[in-house]
Amino acid sequence: MLKRGIAMMLLGALAAGAAPQQKDCVGWARSWDDAKFEAKERNVPILFTIQQDNNPSSAQMESAFRDPVFITQSRRVVCMVGNGQVEHGVRDVMINKQKVPMCRAYDGMTCEVHTSCQNAVTIFFKGQFDIPTQIWCKPDGTELFRFTGPDGKGVQDVPSLVKDMERALDRISGPKINRKDWEEFNRLRNEGMEATNKEEYKVALAIYKKLKDHKVEKFSKEATLLFDGLVKHGVKMVERARKQYERDPKGSKATIVKVSKEFKGTEAGTKADEALKELNK
Numbered sequence: 001m002l003k004r005g006i007a008m009m010l011l012g013a014l015a016a017g018a019a020p021q022q023k024d025c026v027g028w029a030r031s032w033d034d035a036k037f038e039a040k041e042r043n044v045p046i047l048f049t050i051q052q053d054n055n056p057s058s059a060q061m062e063s064a065f066r067d068p069v070f071i072t073q074s075r076r077v078v079c080m081v082g083n084g085q086v087e088h089g090v091r092d093v094m095i096n097k098q099k100v101p102m103c104r105a106y107d108g109m110t111c112e113v114h115t116s117c118q119n120a121v122t123i124f125f126k127g128q129f130d131i132p133t134q135i136w137c138k139p140d141g142t143e144l145f146r147f148t149g150p151d152g153k154g155v156q157d158v159p160s161l162v163k164d165m166e167r168a169l170d171r172i173s174g175p176k177i178n179r180k181d182w183e184e185f186n187r188l189r190n191e192g193m194e195a196t197n198k199e200e201y202k203v204a205l206a207i208y209k210k211l212k213d214h215k216v217e218k219f220s221k222e223a224t225l226l227f228d229g230l231v232k233h234g235v236k237m238v239e240r241a242r243k244q245y246e247r248d249p250k251g252s253k254a255t256i257v258k259v260s261k262e263f264k265g266t267e268a269g270t271k272a273d274e275a276l277k278e279l280n281k
Contacts, residue, residue: 025107026071027179029080032120032141039078039139042177045168046078046137047161050121050129051114053085053105057132057152062105070158075179077165082118086111130154134161136168144171177216185211185219189226196230201262204230234259234268238275245279253279 029035029046039046051058064070065081088105095102103111124135124143132155133148147164148154156164169176192207208230211223237259241252256279260272 024068024071026065026074026079027183028106028109028113029078029117030109030113031116032080032123035078035080036139036141038182039137039141042078042179042182043139043172043174044077044176045139045144045165045172046080046141047074047165047168048117048120048124048135048137049079049081050118050131050133050135051081051083051105052131053083053087055131055152057155058083060155060157061132064156064158064161066107067158070161073162073165076169076176080117080120081106081109081114082121083114084118086115132156134164136164138172144168175217177218181216181219185214185216189223192226199258201230201234201259202264205263205266231263231266231268234263234266235271238268238271242275 029038032048035046035048049061051061083105088103090101090111091104092099093102094100101110103109103114106114121129123141124146130148130150130153132152133146134154134156135146136144138144145164145167147156147160188207188211192204192211195201195204195207205227208223208227212220212227214220214223238256241255241259245252253276256272256275259268260276263269263272
């Protein structure tokens with residue numbers, strides 16, 4: 001049961017997982033669902049920007065999205081861009097020693113991402129609309145406000161974008177989690193879950209123990225649940241092995257020895273040591 005539960009948690013954790021990603025760029029969400037998932041986890045607003053090719057105002061905003069100041073500030077929120085056109089083409093980028101065709105207009109994504117994200121436009125518009133448009137939303141996707149205007153007046157430079165970002169952040173109550181902390185926690189949590197699935201319990205426990213001391217209370221609580229759940233699983237492993245010992249003494253003892261080694265310093269490890277002492281009498 002633990003393996004199945006961990007596997008399901010891992011799938012959830014990977015829902016907004018890592019596609020090929022360039023460094024030093026905006027961490028664009030890959031879909032509207034991914035944007036809401038991340039925003040809810042971090043308790044931050046969503047910026048949905050709608051762009052198009054061959055639009056001078058959109059071209060100005062492409063430059064703004066590459067600005068180091070905006071890239072840094074963007075990590076405080078969740079960003080998603082919709083553009084149903086691909087005339088701008090692709091360029092090959094080396095990522096993890098692999099050549100990947102990435103979008104030429106928006107760093108850090110493939111063109112499939114911004115074209116599919118364009119579908120979210122129908123959530124906010126039922127007819128014609130002006131481009132560019134920036135829509136700021138709550139973590140659940142409810143609109144807060146938008147910046148738009150005819151004849152390209154929806155264009156924004158970096159100071160204007162950051163000003164609206166502050167405005168949106170002020171409208172979300174409660175503690176907020178920056179993207180760096182969120183990504184690092186997800187990476188370590190996923191490593192712990194994968195180690196559990198491989199029955200590398202010592203590795204998983206070490207990861208969860210480290211995360212229990214996380215500065216973000218939400219992450220600390222989740223890591224504590226994972227740690228305690230894995231220890232309980234170790235205890236059950238010992239209990240099952242004891243019951244099956246008469247039928248399969250060799251296999252049962254091997255299981256108890258494994259728990260003794262992998263769960264050392266926990267309740268499961270203590271239970272395993274006690275069981276071994278009794279079996280060795």
